[in-house]
Amino acid sequence: MPSFLTIALALATAYLSTFIYSFLRNLLAARKSGFPLLLIPWDQNHLLWMVLCVPLRPHLQKWLPKPLWDRLALSIYGFEFHEGTRPFEQYLHGQKSYMHVGMGKSEFWTSDPEIAFEVLRRPRDFQQHPIADLFIARFGHNVLTTNGDRWARQRRIIAGVINERVSKAVFAESVAQTEGLVAAVFKAASGTRESVETMGMFDMMKKVAIHVLSGATMGSTVPFNESNEDELEPGFRLTYNESVKTVINAFAGPIILPKWFMKSYPSFLPGRQMMQSLGYAMDDFPAHMKSMLAQERQRTAASKLGQARSNIMSQLLQASEASGAGEGLSQEEMLGNLF
Structure with a gap:
C-alpha cells in the first residue's frame, strides 16, 4: 500500500504537470502567430498570485536576482506603468509587439499604434478577456467587460x-x-x-x-x-x-x-x-x-x-x-x- 508521502508526491507531481502542459501548449500556439515570443514560465492568472503580486512587488524586486525579477515583473498586474517600454528594448531589440508565453493565458502586447488602432477598430474580433470581470465587473457589467451587441448598445449610450x-x-x-x-x-x-x-x-x-x-x-x-x-x-x-x-x-x-x-x-x-x-x-x-x-x-x-x-x-x-x-x-x- 503506498505511503502518505508517496500519495502526496504523486498529487503534487500531477498538479505541477498541469502547469508544464499549459506552458507547452501556449508555446506551440504562440509560435503560429509569427510574433516574437517572450517566455515567462509562471502562471500570471493564478488567483493567489493575482491577489499577492501587487503588494509583494517591492519585496520581490529587492529579494530576487535581477535577471529573474526582470522577467517575473512582467507577470504582475499593471506592470506596464512601472516597466514602460523596457520589455521591448531589453528582450525584443526594439520590436514593437510580442507574445507573452506563460503557464496562464497567453497575452499579446504591442506598442505599435497601427496594430492598436486595428484592434480598437474591430471590437467584435478582439473580445474582452473574462478575467476583466474579476476587477472591473464587481458591481455590474460595463462597457469595459462586455462584447458583441451588448457592448455596442452600452458604448452608444456612454x-x-x-x-x-x-x-x-x-x-x-x-x-x-x-x-x-x-x-x-x-x-x-x-x-x-x-x-x-x-x-x-x-x-x-x-x-x-x-x-x-x-x-x-x-x-x-x-x-x-x-x-x-x-x-x-x-x-x-x-x-x-x-x-x-x-x-x-x-x-x-x-x-x-x-x-x-x-x-x-x-x-x-x-x-x-x-x-x-x-x-x-x-x-x-x-x-x-x-x-x-x-x-x-x-x-x-x-x-x-x-x-x-x-x-x-x-x-x-x-x-x-x-x-x-x-x-x-x-x-x-x-x-x-x-x-
Missing part, C-alpha cells in the same frame, strides 16, 4: 454622455479640488508663501482624484479641506466617501476576493482592519449608488423640464431612458458603468 458639458464639469471640479490642495499645503507649511515642501503629496493627489470622481460622476461634491465626513445613514457601516476610498484603494488586488473571505479574515493576520472595511464597502458602495440613482430619478421627474445635471450619473440616466424599450441600461449595467 459615448453620447461623455460630451463637452461633462468635460466642463470634470474640469471645474478638478480646478476647485486643486485650489483646495494648494491652500491646504501652504496653510500647513511653515515656510515662505512662495514655496513649500510636503511629504504628503501622493495622499493629497489621491484625495483630489477621489473627490473629482465623486463630484463629476455622482454629483457628490466634497470640498478638499472638508474635515467632517458625511453622516452615516441608517443601515450602512460606511459613508459614501469612505466606501469609495476603500474600494479604490483595494482595486489593484484584494477587490477580487469573495466578500465572505473579507468579512471572515482572521484577526491575527496583518491587514485585518483593511479587509473588514473592504467587506463592508463591497456591500455599502453599490447600496449608496442605488440610493443616489433613485434620488436623481426623483429629482429629474420633479423638474419641470426634466433636465439632467452636468454630472455623469444624471446624463447617463437621461441617455439610458431616452434610448427606448430594451435599448437602455439595466440597473446592473448602470452601476457597473458608474463604477
Whole structure:
C-alpha cells in the first residue's frame, strides 16, 4: 500500500504537470502567430498570485536576482506603468509587439499604434478577456467587460454622455479640488508663501482624484479641506466617501476576493482592519449608488423640464431612458458603468 508521502508526491507531481502542459501548449500556439515570443514560465492568472503580486512587488524586486525579477515583473498586474517600454528594448531589440508565453493565458502586447488602432477598430474580433470581470465587473457589467451587441448598445449610450458639458464639469471640479490642495499645503507649511515642501503629496493627489470622481460622476461634491465626513445613514457601516476610498484603494488586488473571505479574515493576520472595511464597502458602495440613482430619478421627474445635471450619473440616466424599450441600461449595467 503506498505511503502518505508517496500519495502526496504523486498529487503534487500531477498538479505541477498541469502547469508544464499549459506552458507547452501556449508555446506551440504562440509560435503560429509569427510574433516574437517572450517566455515567462509562471502562471500570471493564478488567483493567489493575482491577489499577492501587487503588494509583494517591492519585496520581490529587492529579494530576487535581477535577471529573474526582470522577467517575473512582467507577470504582475499593471506592470506596464512601472516597466514602460523596457520589455521591448531589453528582450525584443526594439520590436514593437510580442507574445507573452506563460503557464496562464497567453497575452499579446504591442506598442505599435497601427496594430492598436486595428484592434480598437474591430471590437467584435478582439473580445474582452473574462478575467476583466474579476476587477472591473464587481458591481455590474460595463462597457469595459462586455462584447458583441451588448457592448455596442452600452458604448452608444456612454459615448453620447461623455460630451463637452461633462468635460466642463470634470474640469471645474478638478480646478476647485486643486485650489483646495494648494491652500491646504501652504496653510500647513511653515515656510515662505512662495514655496513649500510636503511629504504628503501622493495622499493629497489621491484625495483630489477621489473627490473629482465623486463630484463629476455622482454629483457628490466634497470640498478638499472638508474635515467632517458625511453622516452615516441608517443601515450602512460606511459613508459614501469612505466606501469609495476603500474600494479604490483595494482595486489593484484584494477587490477580487469573495466578500465572505473579507468579512471572515482572521484577526491575527496583518491587514485585518483593511479587509473588514473592504467587506463592508463591497456591500455599502453599490447600496449608496442605488440610493443616489433613485434620488436623481426623483429629482429629474420633479423638474419641470426634466433636465439632467452636468454630472455623469444624471446624463447617463437621461441617455439610458431616452434610448427606448430594451435599448437602455439595466440597473446592473448602470452601476457597473458608474463604477
